[in-house]
Amino acid sequence: MRWRSLGSLGGAAALALLLQGQLVRSDIPIEVTSTDSLKAAGKAIAAPMWEFYLQNQTEGIPGKLTDTWYVAGAMFMTLMQYWQVSGDNQYNSVVSHDMMFQAGRNYDYFDSNYSQWLGNDDQMFWGLAAITASETGFPEVKGKPTWTSLARAVATMQMNRWDTSTCNGGITWQIHPWQAGYTLRNSISNGGLFQLAARLARFTHNSTYIEWAEKIFNWSLDSPLIKEEINWFVADSTSGDNNCVDSGDMQWSYNYGTYLVGSAVMYNITQDEKWLRRTKGLLGRLSTHFFPKEYGGNVFSEVACEKLHTCDRNMLNFKGWTSLWMAMTAWMVPETRAIITPKLQGSAVAIGKQCDGETDNLCGNRWYQDTWDGIKGLEVQMAALGGITSNLMLLANTSPKTVDNNPNAKEQFLDTYSDDTPDALPHITTGDRVGSWILTVLWGSGVVAAAWWLIKQK
Ligand SMILES: *[C@@H]1O[C@H](CO)[C@@H](O)[C@H](O)[C@H]1NC(C)=O
Ligand SMILES: *[C@@H]1O[C@H](CO)[C@@H](O)[C@H](O)[C@H]1NC(C)=O
Numbered sequence: 001m002r003w004r005s006l007g008s009l010g011g012a013a014a015l016a017l018l019l020q021g022q023l024v025r026s027d028i029p030i031e032v033t034s035t036d037s038l039k040a041a042g043k044a045i046a047a048p049m050w051e052f053y054l055q056n057q058t059e060g061i062p063g064k065l066t067d068t069w070y071v072a073g074a075m076f077m078t079l080m081q082y083w084q085v086s087g088d089n090q091y092n093s094v095v096s097h098d099m100m101f102q103a104g105r106n107y108d109y110f111d112s113n114y115s116q117w118l119g120n121d122d123q124m125f126w127g128l129a130a131i132t133a134s135e136t137g138f139p140e141v142k143g144k145p146t147w148t149s150l151a152r153a154v155a156t157m158q159m160n161r162w163d164t165s166t167c168n169g170g171i172t173w174q175i176h177p178w179q180a181g182y183t184l185r186n187s188i189s190n191g192g193l194f195q196l197a198a199r200l201a202r203f204t205h206n207s208t209y210i211e212w213a214e215k216i217f218n219w220s221l222d223s224p225l226i227k228e229e230i231n232w233f234v235a236d237s238t239s240g241d242n243n244c245v246d247s248g249d250m251q252w253s254y255n256y257g258t259y260l261v262g263s264a265v266m267y268n269i270t271q272d273e274k275w276l277r278r279t280k281g282l283l284g285r286l287s288t289h290f291f292p293k294e295y296g297g298n299v300f301s302e303v304a305c306e307k308l309h310t311c312d313r314n315m316l317n318f319k320g321w322t323s324l325w326m327a328m329t330a331w332m333v334p335e336t337r338a339i340i341t342p343k344l345q346g347s348a349v350a351i352g353k354q355c356d357g358e359t360d361n362l363c364g365n366r367w368y369q370d371t372w373d374g375i376k377g378l379e380v381q382m383a384a385l386g387g388i389t390s391n392l393m394l395l396a397n398t399s400p401k402t403v404d405n406n407p408n409a410k411e412q413f414l415d416t417y418s419d420d421t422p423d424a425l426p427h428i429t430t431g432d433r434v435g436s437w438i439l440t441v442l443w444g445s446g447v448v449a450a451a452w453w454l455i456k457q458k
C-alpha cells in the first residue's frame with residue numbers, strides 16, 4: 001500500500017502528515033524517456049545508499065564495509081557510472097579517495113589486510129570499478145597511479161593465476177588453497193576477468209588483453225560454464241575436484257551479464273561475427289529468463305531467490321550490475337538496443353514503485369511488486385540505482401572513453417604488486433581442507449551452487 005492519496009485529504013491535514021513524517025510514503029514517478037525524471041530518481045535513491053555506506057564502514061576505514069570488502073568497490077563502480085550520465089557529482093570526492101585508499105599499499109586491490117581471505121571475484125569488482133573510472137573520465141588523483149593502471153594490476157595478477165593443473169585452465173573462485181571453495185571455478189570470476197580484459201583492451205588498444213579475453217571465453221565454452229548448445233545456458237560453477245566434468249547450475253543474472261558485456265565490447269573492438277553471435281545468444285537467455293512473463297516480461301527479477309526472499313546480500317545486487325552491463329551492451333552493439341530498451345525501461349518504472357519504503361524512498365528487492373517489500377540496505381539501493389542509471393545511459397549521447405579521448409588515464413606499468421601464483425602459497429593441511437571436502441560432498445548431492453553462497457561469509 002502506498003500513501004500517495006493525500007489529495008483526498010484537506011491541505012492542512014496533508015501538511016500535518018507530512019510534518020509528522022511517518023506516514024508519508026510515495027512512489028518515485030519515473031518517466032523513462034525523460035532525463036530529468038531519471039536524474040531526480042537517481043538522486044532520491046542514491047541518498048539513502050550513501051547514508052548506509054557512511055554508517056556501515058568498519059571502524060571508519062574508508063571503503064571497507066563491515067563483513068564484506070567488495071561491495072563498496074561495486075558501489076563505487078555504480079556511482080561513477082551514475083555520475084557520468086547524471087552529472088550528480090556530490091559523491092565524487094569521497095568515491096575518489098576511498099577507491100584509491102582500498103587500492104592498498106601496492107595499488108593492486110590486494111592489500112594484505114584482506115588478501116588472505118579474498119576470492120578472485122572480490123578483487124575483480126574493484127578492477128571493474130577502476131576501468132569504469134577510466135571510461136567515464138573520472139578525475140585522476142595527482143601523484144597516484146592512473147585508474148587504468150589499477151585495473152591493469154588486477155587483471156595482470158588474475159591472469160597470472162590462470163591454472164592449468166586441472167580443467168585445462170580457468171581461474172579458481174578462491175585464491176588460496178586453504179580457502180573453502182578453492183577448487184571451484186565459477187562464472188563470475190572467469191566471466192569477470194573476461195569482461196575486465198575486454199574493457200582494458202578497448203580502453204588501451206593493447207592486443208594482449210584481446211587475446212586474454214578470447215582465451216577466457218574459449219575456455220568457458222570448453223568447460224561446462226557456458227553451454228552454447230543449450231541456447232547459451234550459463235552455469236554458476238564447475239569444480240577442479242573432478243576435472244570440471246559437471247556444473248552447479250543455479251541461474252544468476254550477473255553471470256550472464258558479465259559474459260554478455262564482455263562479448264559486446266569484443267564485438268565493438270573486433271567486429272568479428274562470432275562475438276555478435278555470442279552477444280545475441282547470451283542476451284536472448286538473459287532477457288527472457290530474468291524478465292518473467294508473469295510480471296509482464298519487462299521487469300527484471302533475480303528469479304532464483306526473489307520470490308522466497310532468500311536472496312543474500314550478494315544476490316540483492318545482481319540486477320543492478322547486470323542492468324548497467326546491459327546498457328553498456330546497447331552502447332557497444334547498437335543493434336541490441338531494441339531488445340534491451342523495453343527491459344530496462346519496464347524495470348525503471350517498477351523501481352519507482354518499489355522504492356517507496358519508509359519516509360525516504362527506501363527501495364526493496366522485488367521490483368515487480370507495487371509497494372516496498374520491506375528489505376532495506378545499501379545493496380537494494382545500489383541495485384535500484386543501477387537500474388535507473390542504465391536508463392540514463394540509454395538516453396545519454398555518450399559512450400565509454402578510451403585512451404584516445406582520455407589520455408590522462410593512460411596505463412602505467414607498476415610492478416609494486418607481489419607475485420601470488422599458487423605455487424608461492426603455503427601448503428594446505430588436513431584441517432584447511434575441511435571446507436573443500438564439505439563442498440565435494442555437497443557437490444555429489446547437487447546442492448553445491450546453493451551451498452557456496454552460505455560458505456561465502458563476506
Ligand atoms: C588495514 O587495517 C588497518 C588496521 O585496522 C587500518 O588502519 C587500515 O586503514 C587498513 N587498510 C586498508 C587498506 O583497509
Ligand atoms: C600490453 O599489456 C601487457 C599485459 O599487461 C603488457 O605486458 C605489455 O607490455 C603491453 N604492451 C604495450 C605495447 O603496452
Ligand SMILES: *[C@@H]1O[C@H](CO)[C@@H](O)[C@H](O)[C@H]1NC(C)=O
Binds near residue numbers: 211212215218
Ligand atoms: C579460441 O578458439 C578459436 C576457435 O577454436 C581459435 O581459433 C583461437 O585461436 C582461440 N584463441 C585463443 C586465444 O585461445
Ligand SMILES: *[C@@H]1O[C@H](CO)[C@@H](O)[C@H](O)[C@H]1NC(C)=O
Binds near residue numbers: 271
Ligand atoms: C562501437 O561503439 C560505438 C560507441 O557506442 C558505436 O558508435 C559503434 O557503432 C560500435 N561499433 C560496432 C561495430 O557496433
Ligand SMILES: *[C@@H]1O[C@H](CO)[C@@H](O)[C@H](O)[C@H]1NC(C)=O
Binds near residue numbers: 052055056376
Ligand atoms: C548497516 O546497514 C543496515 C542496513 O543494511 C542497517 O540496518 C544497520 O543499522 C547499519 N549498521 C550500522 C552500524 O549502522
